[in-house]
Amino acid sequence: MSFASTVREELSRVPWECEDCKVAELSALIRIDGNLSANYRLEIATETASVARRVVSLIHELYGLKTEITTRRSVLHKSYNYLIMVPAQIGLKEALDNLGIITERGLDLGIDPKLVKKDCCKVAYLRGAFIGGGFIADPNGDSHLEMTTPHEELATALVDLMVELGIPAKVTRRRNTFVIYLKGADLIVEFLGRTGAHNAVLNMESIRVTKSVRNDVNRRLNAEVANQAKTINAAMDQVGAIRQLVDTYGIESLSPALQELALLRLANPEASLRELGELANPPLSKSAVYHRIRRIEAMARELE
Secondary structure, three states, X not given: OOHHHHHHHHHOOOOOOOHHHHHHHHHXXXXXXXXXXXXXXXXXXXXXXXXHHHHHHHHHHHHOOOOEEEEEEXXXXXXXXXXXXXXXXXXXXXXXXXXXXXXXXXXXXXXXXXXXXXXXXXXXXXHHHHHHHEEEOOOOXXXXXXXXXXXXXXXXXXXXXXXXXXXXXXXXEEOOEEEEEEEXXXXXXXXXXXXXXXXXXXXXXHHHHHHHHHHHHHHHHHHXXXXXXXXXXXXXXXXXXXHHHHHHXXXXXXXXXXXXXXXXXXXXXXXXXXXXXXXXXXOOOHHHHHHHXXXXXXXXXXXX
């Protein structure tokens, strides 16, 4: 099961804070997943069994309407999808009006303000929208969450709703649909936490910590490798300078102190300055080794 499916399944089991939250969530689910025909036949499609059960349960509990459900198996994706049908019947039109789906002027493409008066109902509406048409990327990769709808009015209203709750979302158009999206782990964790997907939040945070530790280790290893390469390159330059002086004037042309260091460097080309100092007799500080190396390099430059 994908991470997105796991999140939808978790959200479909979140309890409601009040009775109005049930109406708000069901309204969002129908707006995203529903299809209303001219003769008032409502169809709601979903790929998640727990979502299908939640929709049917809400329709029965809130409005006492008859429903039919058909289970189909996708040959391509090898998964099941569920079609919930609410046939034309007494009470359906009133239920759709109560859900803010239709008005006296026809289909309402935005969000009926009466459904989201309270913050808990706003959260319930967003939860229903995500359950109906949400996607979240696997947290092991890039952090990305989105919800899709064919209606620009609904997309804009969902963004406004999220902004009111302190979750700055954005909307973009993708072919014939409008996509409400969040980028960045912090915003996504905030959204999941507000809507009730606490297990998903814990999962994301655990992966974030692991990724942070791994990135920190990689940074340190890269820095160490770079420092080692820098040390080796510098040592090769020092060996080249020593050989140039020795080939031209002989080792005896150097002072005893520089002779000792030159011989140590030629014998230990990969050693660091500190290690060279420890090999000297008596031992030298890193600073003393550095200054003697600088004198040898200066002499080699004068020779050039």
